[in-house]
């Protein structure tokens with residue numbers, strides 16, 4: 420996601436996030452640990468890796484089970500495509516008042532604010548501002564209708580529809596599915612501050628390389644968890660490769676799409692209230708397509724395409740001689756591109772749109788492309804969670820509640836501060852459930 424803070428003014432109280440701040444420092448100050456048993460963490464994304472690192476720091480016997488070949492989840496790194504390392508998944512740190520802000524500050528990680536100007540493809544013209552301001556959410560008590568419906572009700576004509584889609588795309592959603600009511604409430608909760616920051620290196624390195632290297636011996640990749648039995652005192656976790664693990668506590672950090680499916684069989688089955696809560700949380704298709712060109716003929720942020728509603732210059736904050744534009748495709752647009760027969764067809768569709776915007780300059784400057792389709796990643800299957808129409812204010816709380824003091828739930832979709840959809844939101848949940856298991860709070 421990018422720049423949602425720019426569209427919706429932050430009304431959250433800076434400092435609420437301090438619940439999570441200085442977590443590493445605080446661990447030394449908190450009450451002595453009570454829990455001394457064995458933990459299994461399922462899922463090696465930001466939440467799982469960070470939680471495993473915290474358990475290890477406290478001397479807990481912990482194992483991290485990751486289904487795919489590598490840890491990282493929705494954080495990934497691509498080398499060799501450009502003369503700088505590319506973030507395949509998350510790339511912006513949203514605000515600095517967060518646990519990631521602390522990691523960045525304490526680790527002297529170099530970041531640059533991305534305050535580049537926006538351009539809008541509107542009525543077949545590239546504009547630097549829209550005829551009518553579309554920042555329509557601030558502090559309002561909104562009905563539970565879709566963002567698309569709300570924009571129509573507010574008098575935005577169909578010409579604005581691609582712009583509305585681009586804003587919904589920041590939330591990883593299609594405008595027809597996104598609950599404008601919850602989106603507003605969640606924005607009011609946001610406490611991470613303003614500004615989107617780019618990493619000189621990568622977000623992947625800051626989180627996954629940094630903490631992942633410290634837990635490497637505890638990670639079992641290619642471990643697809645397919646059964647969790649919590650009928651006994653100890654929980655039994657079974658994997659598709661035949662491996663079986665037992666633990667006193669199991670921390671589940673898989674994406675909400677996986678929890679909504681039958682990929683993991685629970686014995687006994689999860690409470691119905693929990694599965695209903697899972698079903699209320701949305702997670703739609705999403706992809707990033709990296710397009711490399713011989714020159715920078717494009718604007719830094721282009722909103723309003725009908726093939727892809729948002730294109731972003733990837734070079735901000737990087738030391739590079741390359742020119743890479745990202746097509747950030749979400750919702751129905753991502754579903755349409757994902758259904759095309761191959762990556763070449765996806766790139767052609769995007770190039771046709773850019774050629775229309777820039778008079779053929781996309782084709783004449785084209786060098787290379789790389790498609791990262793998260794919808795097709797078998798253990799992710801989408802972009803990030805959003806609040807669908809009909810979601811209740813308590814849905815994420817119910818979804819994230821522990822069961823029998825044995826099963827615990829983390830991951831971006833389980834964030835209760837309005838920081839879901841983000842890396843720092845995922846990490847906050849890893850810290851929260853680590854604290855719950857350690858009985859620190």
Ligand SMILES: Cc1cc2nc3c(=O)[nH]c(=O)nc-3n(C[C@H](O)[C@H](O)[C@H](O)COP(=O)(O)OP(=O)(O)OC[C@H]3O[C@@H](n4cnc5c(N)ncnc54)[C@H](O)[C@@H]3O)c2cc1C
Nearest residue numbers: 420462464465466486492493509510511644830831841842
């Ligand atoms: C295209 C895109 C761009 C984004 N941009 C940003 C951004 O700029 N800034 C930002 O803050 N956030 C961004 N996000 C969101 C951010 O990447 C996520 O919120 C965050 O990385 C999620 O971390 P997680 O640990 O909750 O889940 P994940 O990273 O999805 O990790 C879950 C892990 O569980 C594993 N798993 C699944 N099923 C099983 C199983 N059965 N057994 C074992 N393991 C399993 C998966 O393989 C995965 O590794 C973006 C996301 C996408 C897709």
